[in-house]
Amino acid sequence: MFRRQGLRATVAACSATAFLAAPAFAGTGTPGAPGAGDPYFPHYGNGGYDVSHYDIQxxxxxxxxxxxxxxxxxxKPTQDLSAFNLDFALKVKSVRVNGxxxxxxxxxxxxTxxxxxxLPKxxxxxxxxxxxxxxxxxxVDGIKPWIRTSDGALAVGEPEIAAWWFPSNDHPRDKATYDIAVTVPDGNQVLSNGVNTRTSSMNGWTTWKWRDTKPTASYLAFMAVGEYEVSNKTGAFGKPFVSAYSRGLGDLEGAAKASVERTPEVLDFLSGLFGEYPFEAEGGVVSSEGMNFALENQTxxxxxxxxxxxxxNTSVVVHENAHQWFGDSVSVDTWRDIWLNEGFxxxxxxxWSEKQGTGTAQQLFDHYYAQYPADDPFWQIKPGEPGAKDVFxxxxxxxxAMALQALRNVIGDRALQDVVRSWVQQKQYxxxxxxxxxxxxxxxxxxxLDDFFKVWLFTSGKPPVGPQxxxxxTATTHAAAVPKAVPELDRTHALLHEQH
Structure with missing residues (x-):
């Protein structure tokens, strides 16, 4: 479903004249790999070079x-590079390399x-x-992630979207910084990552410039174009807080604002768990059509x-902003490691539910543990090795999530927080x-903890009751009172799963 078609790069032979005019290394390199070697999606990304920055106009x-x-x-080429691949699906007019x-x-x-x-290493x-x-x-291969709306478009998706609006090395391993400038007819707004550095108009067109200064995986770069109400404020930790709401939200506008405007509060809560917020800006964008999901676009x-x-719905705001640490700052090495994003x-x-008094994490664990009988297909998928078809x-x-509450029960609150904070600090960016x-x-x-993680992440079947x-x-039966957070959590996750 998600495979890309790979090509073996073909290297043109250099003429004697070209060879004499070129540096001594010309013609001695090898092509970069057409894929990053991901075990689930081997043709995602490319080999032979490392990107540090994208300037997208x-x-x-x-x-x-x-x-x-x-x-x-x-x-920067990581080998003497005679040819290389970029991941890109749109029609190309020209390519220049070093001018x-x-x-x-x-x-x-x-x-290719x-x-x-x-290109020298x-x-x-x-x-x-x-x-x-x-x-x-x-x-491409049955995939059309670009979302056209009645007033614009959304370049938002996971794991596929970058190739539909900019050429890239499209794998989380190759993170880079971004400058994104988008020119649209007057009256339209453009949202993207990071900080809006400038907005200017001329001859009926407006250019919106955004700068993302921290390393970002290609699928986390995004663009939203349309008619939005844009709000600029100071958010948590003194960072710019930019939120945007589609003008077509109608009766849902109030609920959307009541949720997303709590982002600074949510980030303050999450930073108490995970450590310092890792980015230069914060915010959220709410569409009124075209999307059935939410995505943790960086910042x-x-x-x-x-x-x-x-x-x-604050649950979805918590979920997507927790990804700013787990998924955005610390990204998966391969898509097989997706538990590090979605489980956390x-x-x-x-x-968050525990903090709000709508059900403790243990009560939620008990509810979901009891909800799924041992023979339910739910227990057959291994979070640590879900397979390409079940990544999401x-x-x-x-x-x-249950695995993390179980880990909390085994090692204790303080130890779990120490593990989590150490992880995001050591792996930042x-x-x-x-x-x-x-x-x-x-x-x-x-x-x-080998046996613990083997049972929870790498073994099909319902983990047995036991302190180890x-x-x-208490997890063997439903609690008498279902935690109040459950309906919102269930609705949130049902929509999150629709994404894929």
């Missing part, structure tokens, strides 16, 4: 969904580029791609209006694996 016409763009990629025209071949979402000269390289297309018409999550149909974000909702299954979210987290948990708690697995006797 777009012009977008909502009336016909026409997008033109120029993206400049600043990168010179380069040959390219495009198939599906693989753009052959520079005129081999460790050097500075720039790739400039000019493109022009209608993103909503582009489909500014995006929410579907559907989360607020039954009133205010879901557990943060439980801790209920078990990764809910059984993943980088990537992590489940195995690395387990090793840290054992080191910081002083306990041998963190499952108390």
């Amino acid at each position: 777009l012009r977008y016409q909502p009336q016909d969904d026409h997008l033109t763009g120029t993206t400049t990629i600043v990168a 010179q025209p380069a040959e390219f071949h495009h198939e599906g979402s693989e753009l 580029v052959t520079p005129p000269q081999t 460790g050097g500075l390289a720039t790739f400039v791609v000019d493109y022009d297309d209608v993103p909503s018409t582009v489909e 500014r999550p995006t929410y579907s209006h559907k989360f607020f149909k039954d009133g205010a 974000a879901s557990y943060a909702e439980w801790l 299954s209920d078990a990764v979210y809910d059984r993943g 980088s990537n992590g694996t489940i195995e690395e987290f387990i090793k840290l948990a054992e080191q910081r708690s002083g306990k041998q 697995y963190g499952v108390p006797e």
